[in-house]
Amino acid sequence: MQPHLLAEIDSYHAHVYFDGAAERETAAWIRERVAERFSVQLGRWHDALVGPHSRPMYQIAFAVDVFPQIVPWLMINRQGLSVLVHPNTLSPHDDHLVHALWLGAALAINGAMLPRRIETHDSLIDPIRPNTEPTLKA
């Protein structure tokens, strides 16, 4: 069997989850500091459940070269929040449920909402456009 190649990974998403007022405040703290430090596309803040997610969250989309900066930073700065980091390959289902990594407690993901296979990388349709202006060293 041939292993999967890193070239199959087009980009990454991190999902920062929060539950209750205290975690919501921590999530906002993280979001602000991420914006100051990393060239990423910060997604909308979702207080209501969206997509396959089982808690309020926001998404951080980033290119592969940001992975070694933002993932370790979240590892040491998540303050108890659950964070899902998944690659974007041609299988959104597997990306969320098989290829994912979790910081903190893993939460439920509704796999039935995710396609098993897509024809082209999402980023061709919806490119990652960083919307932060980082000025601080991580």
Next chain:
Amino acid sequence: MQPHLLAEIDSYHAHVYFDGAAERETAAWIRERVAERFSVQLGRWHDALVGPHSRPMYQIAFAVDVFPQIVPWLMINRQGLSVLVHPNTLSPHDDHLVHALWLGAALAINGAMLPRRIETHDSLIDPIRPNTEPTLKA
């Protein structure tokens, strides 16, 4: 509150866990392919429980610059095994229990066996000496 800095991370360990004959075979498959692709220090194979770990495993020690190669590779190639990736800061306890990331199901770690604080990075005492000779592209 000031966030933790990436500079606090000296290096990383990945622990590849296995349980039963089929997972043991998968773990060996992963070990062989890691050796072919990454400049890392492959630790001894442990069929018996060691340290704070609750399953047989082996350790892969690596420098920070290997993180963006080997972690994504393990994400898409772990074939159902549980893998713990933790940074090495000055708190081995927190590194395993707070700063860690998991691929697959998180397993029990005996935090009572891990110091809360050490005076100097382990790598000053026990440097990471890669023992692989990678020849293949990941």
